[in-house]
Amino acid sequence: MAAPKLVIFDLDGTLVDSEPLANRVFYEKLVALGLDASINQARVTEDFTGLNLQSCFKHAREQYGLEIPEGFRDALQEATYARMRAELQPIPGVPAMLEALALPRCVASSSDLEKIALSLELTGLRPHFGAHIFSAEQVARGKPEPDVFLHAAARMGAVPDDCLVVEDSLPGATAGVRAGMRVLAFRPEPSGADQAFTALGCELLRDMGALLGRLG
Incomplete structure (x- = not known):
């Protein structure tokens, strides 16, 4: 891959x-x-x-x-x-992971732009994304439809095949798959719901700090 x-x-x-x-x-x-x-x-x-x-x-x-x-x-x-x-706190492992991540990155969320910006400011993560934040309020359909991910990729100058989506919800993971993107499903605690993600074709991620090792 x-x-x-x-x-x-x-x-x-x-x-x-x-x-x-x-x-x-x-x-x-x-x-x-x-x-x-x-x-x-x-x-x-x-x-x-x-x-x-x-x-x-x-x-x-x-x-x-x-x-x-x-x-x-x-x-x-x-x-x-x-x-x-x-x-509000960042997910454990996220600040160090973003600090080490060498690839372009953005946020594409169901939350509105104001809440995205506030969340990133409060947790000290905003410098890792700058203006590269996108919301479902900017597109016609929210998750599980792929619109917000396709919008984000287009704005970032990327095609779906080149994108990795990191999601924690089934509607979000479904949106990423429908967008034609590779999806890592962040599932820190194993549960019966994991099967629904793997059935979609998602890869499971237990620790955000391990994301860097999954980029190959």
């Missing part, structure tokens, strides 16, 4: 440990809206991981029977940002 010429990173759960924070805040907000007590945080996390915010709202309406009121997005964002500023 040819060595990649561009590494495209997902953000949440791949570069920064934001998912536990964001999922907890989202769950708290849904409970305040009247979420059925039988739906616990683990289910909400499983349902929403890898999706953009509009897809999460759609799921909450259609599957949980919740009406999302006007202003909910802003209130959720404010609460999430506050939690991030207090607690």
